[in-house]
Amino acid sequence: MKKLRLSPQTIPMVASVAVLIVLYVGGCLAFDNFGSLRVLINLFGDNAFLGVAAIGITFVILSGGIDLSVGAVVALTSILIAGLIGHGLHPLAAIAVSLAFGAAFGALMGTLIQVFELPPFLVTLGGMFLARGLGFVVHPESLSIDHPFYGDFVSQTLSLPVTRKLSIPFTAVCLVAVVIGATMLARWSRFGRNVRAIGSSEASARLMGVPIARTKILVYTLAGALSALGGVVATFYMQSGNPASFVGLELDAIAAAVIGGTLLRGGVGFIPGTLVGVLILGVIQTLIIFQGTLNSWWTRIAVGGLLFVFILLQQLITRRKK
Amino acid sequence: MSEPILSCRGLTKRFPGVVALDGVDFFARPGEVHALMGENGAGKSTLIKALTGVHPRDAGEAVLAGKSIHPRSPREAEAAGISTVYQEVNLIPDLSVAENICLGRQETTLGFIRWGAIRERASAALARLGVAVDVDKTLSDCSIAIQQLVAIARATDISARVLILDEPTSSLDDSEVEELFTVVRRLRDEGWAIIFVSHFLDQVYALADRITVLRNGKLVGEFLAAELPRLQLVAHMMGRSINEVEALQHREPPARPAGEPLVSVRGFGRRASVRPLDLEVRRGEVLGLAGLLGSGRTEVARLLFGLDRADSGEMHVEGKPAAMRSPQASLRARFALTPEDRKSQAILPNLTVRENLIIALQARRGIWRKIPRQEQDRLVSQFTRALGIKTSSPEQLIRNLSGGNQQKVILARWLATEPRLLLLDEPTRGIDVGAQADIERLLAKLRDEGLAIIFICADTAELARNSQRIAVMRDRAKVAELTGADLNEQAIMRAIAHGDASHPSS
Missing domain, CATH: 3.40.50.300 (P-loop containing nucleotide triphosphate hydrolases)
Structure with missing residues (x-):
């Protein structure tokens, strides 16, 4: 039996779980109905697109890079799906096209970063503008999706009933499935291990025979695909697409990853931690809604404060190690 | 055979x-x-x-x-x-010991990592070396020595x-x-x-x-x-x-020169860094600073140079009260410091030899009075020759030079500012015997030209043969000052061990 022990790498993760529990229990004590199953389910359902996109960005950060295009790609995908369905394409085909587009978009950025040794920050910044602009070319404003697949199949058939009046939305199912798959990928696959190795020390990883180019391009491809999946989930959630939506989503995603224990320098991080980070953002938002009088921008203030606390915590841990 | x-x-x-x-x-x-x-x-x-x-x-x-x-x-x-x-x-700091030993070597089935097999293989590789390490530990949590052994375990785990x-x-x-x-x-x-x-x-x-x-x-x-x-x-x-x-x-250092001290400090110290101490150094004198790693040698140099601010005591330069509040003030007083960690604190790796050499002089002149290119080239060729710096060209990036030559460029950088006091923190560490001999010769030459030099060195023999006086540090305090016949390895070691050179029993 392995002894349970807190290594410096897992302390931030444990801390973020503790914060989540404190916030949630605090909410339950302060407000009636906060502890209801419905609120809990909505926490997953409402934040599913953020969660899926944040998982993608977590892989990029693990590899030592960054992806700023996430929000724009989610928005572009959502309007692309709405537009394609509007032109008569079957939703499944539209989703497949969007996912392929997202992956190709990520692969293109990854190739630029790897082959021309360009900084990820700038390449994905360019990608962000490109994707944002392309969204408006597809359709300049919000476009609702009217298709039985969306209206009945996804919203009704695919949701998991819990009680007679309550069911788990398919978006939440997507989020949980992505988290499980990504956790497996990060921990048990050669790809996941190579990503962590490159993020920790690219020069050493090269000497030790890790395929650098392939892995790095794949990381951005995966992030692009997951951003697109985030867009798909967003259309399930909103029953529409909007090229102007999700501005700054990538920054929420980065915040969620960091609060969940991923180091921005790369090499250290946990996929379930990112889910915890996303849920913390969601709980703060719900708390402010329940409170009722506070401006919704207080969510940002709380997240900002929390981010400071967590990066400070990580710094203290790293320093004590030295 | x-x-x-x-x-x-x-x-x-x-x-x-x-x-x-x-x-x-x-x-x-x-x-x-x-x-x-x-x-x-x-x-x-x-x-x-x-x-x-x-x-x-x-x-x-x-x-x-x-x-x-x-x-x-x-x-x-x-x-x-x-x-x-x-x-x-050259391992991956954030991966576990086991992952580091097995990375890239047939450790997966259908793309999935076999954690059990990895742990076993890593444990076996370490056991063959007679090393006991928890293979699940993150590499960066291990000491450098253990990391080195893990690297050997990885290197020897193939046929x-x-x-x-x-x-x-x-x-x-x-x-x-x-x-x-x-x-x-x-x-x-x-x-x-x-x-x-x-x-x-x-x-x-x-x-x-x-x-x-x-x-x-x-x-x-x-x-x-x-x-x-x-x-x-x-x-x-x-x-x-x-x-x-x-x-x-077997070079005999000359006797201590006469005259007033160039720099003297009384009760000079800083909380949690160096306990108050007295020191003085004259022109034409090499004052050695001895002590084990962590004894406060480097901290003394940082205090004198104003990198850290002293919070007690006073400093006199040529008999006048002075205070080094910043490296800029030290530069104006014509002090120079070559730090211990050459790679991260001295060289500017992506600049050329010429740029590295003139930067301190330029800093002293201020940014508005650029040193003319002709003057720069003259300085570089003068110091390249005087110090025997081996570089293919003054426009070569300094990171492409060997450690000894980098150190010489750093010395030249400060000599170009015509310092009165030279603080050398481990100038010969990690460089070869030839460059070391060059630097020791240079030390003697600068001393004879009237520079005051404070020389920090972990090698007691090297310290003994280059210094005219040696201040011994222990546990962040000055415990002894050695002169004359006591300038030898045994006396230094005794002072480090007992705090006093003359009474080994105490």
Whole structure:
């Protein structure tokens, strides 16, 4: 039996779980109905697109890079799906096209970063503008999706009933499935291990025979695909697409990853931690809604404060190690 | 004597403008530790890099176990049977010990990592070396010594026959070095052919069976360690006669000069850094600072230079009260400091030799009074010649120079500011004997020209032969000051151990 022990790498993760529990229990004590199953389910359902996109960005950060295009790609995908369905394409085909587009978009950025040794920050910044602009070319404003697949199949058939009046939305199912798959990928696959190795020390990883180019391009491809999946989930959630939506989503995603224990320098991080980070953002938002009088921008203030606390915590841990 | 497993003949490697390796023969035999010695620039690293495929050779042949090999990358060299452990640990700090040992080696089924198999394999590899480490521990949580052993475990966990240890001991303390050597001897006894590169003569004689000496890219000779006296080895490395080397080692420092101190401090200290102490240094004097790592040597230099602010005591420069509140103030007072950590605190790796050299002088003049290019070139050529800096051009990036030459450029940077007080923190660390001798000679010359020098050095023998007075630090306090007949290793060690040179019993 392995002894349970807190290594410096897992302390931030444990801390973020503790914060989540404190916030949630605090909410339950302060407000009636906060502890209801419905609120809990909505926490997953409402934040599913953020969660899926944040998982993608977590892989990029693990590899030592960054992806700023996430929000724009989610928005572009959502309007692309709405537009394609509007032109008569079957939703499944539209989703497949969007996912392929997202992956190709990520692969293109990854190739630029790897082959021309360009900084990820700038390449994905360019990608962000490109994707944002392309969204408006597809359709300049919000476009609702009217298709039985969306209206009945996804919203009704695919949701998991819990009680007679309550069911788990398919978006939440997507989020949980992505988290499980990504956790497996990060921990048990050669790809996941190579990503962590490159993020920790690219020069050493090269000497030790890790395929650098392939892995790095794949990381951005995966992030692009997951951003697109985030867009798909967003259309399930909103029953529409909007090229102007999700501005700054990538920054929420980065915040969620960091609060969940991923180091921005790369090499250290946990996929379930990112889910915890996303849920913390969601709980703060719900708390402010329940409170009722506070401006919704207080969510940002709380997240900002929390981010400071967590990066400070990580710094203290790293320093004590030295 | 066993037959060589690795035989290299006529190895040659040219870089633009230099022949880094000129027809060198080298043999590695199973069950033997073969030390590769030479000054920086002698061709040691080039030979290693040619063997490991980092810089494939231009001419010559390398035969491993009867087969000619042409590695084009460290991976290919490893596959052929040559494993390397580098000076700076080249592992992944955030992965576990087990992952580091097995990374990239058949550890998955259908793309899934077999954690159990990895742990077993890693434990076995470490057990073969007689090392006990928790393989689930993150590598960066292990000491450098353990990381080095993990690197050896990784290197020997494949069916290779030749193990190259490229300066593996430079960041280890004595007991860690001994632990490493135990492992190396064990591997030798198992029949590995070990190639050992080190600057430390003691370590080479403690470990090596055979020594090959290179100089200026050429082979000087291959010797049995037991038959090569130390002095002869140093003479071979430097290309000088034994008499010259002896003269260098037994130089009498002149008596302490008369006159007022240039800099004196009373009760000078800083909380949690250096306990209040008195020090003074005159023009034309070398004051040595002795002490173990962490004794406060470096902190004293930082306080004097104003990098840290003293919170007690006073400082006088030429009899007038002065306070060094910042490095800028020190520059104006014409103080100079060459820090201990050359790589991260002294060189600007991506600037040229010229830019590195003039930067302190430019800083003193201020940004509006640019040093004319002609003047810059004159300074660079003057110092390159005076200090014997070996560089292909003043426009060469400093990071491409050897450690000894980098150190000389850093010295030149400060000498260009015509300092009155020179604070040298471990100026000879990690550089070869030749460059070290150059720097020691320069020290004496600067002293005779009337500079006040504070010299920090971990090597007590080096300290003793270069200083006219030695202040001994222990536990962040000055415990003794040695002069005259006490300027020897024994007295320094006694002072470090007991706090007093003259009464060993106390």
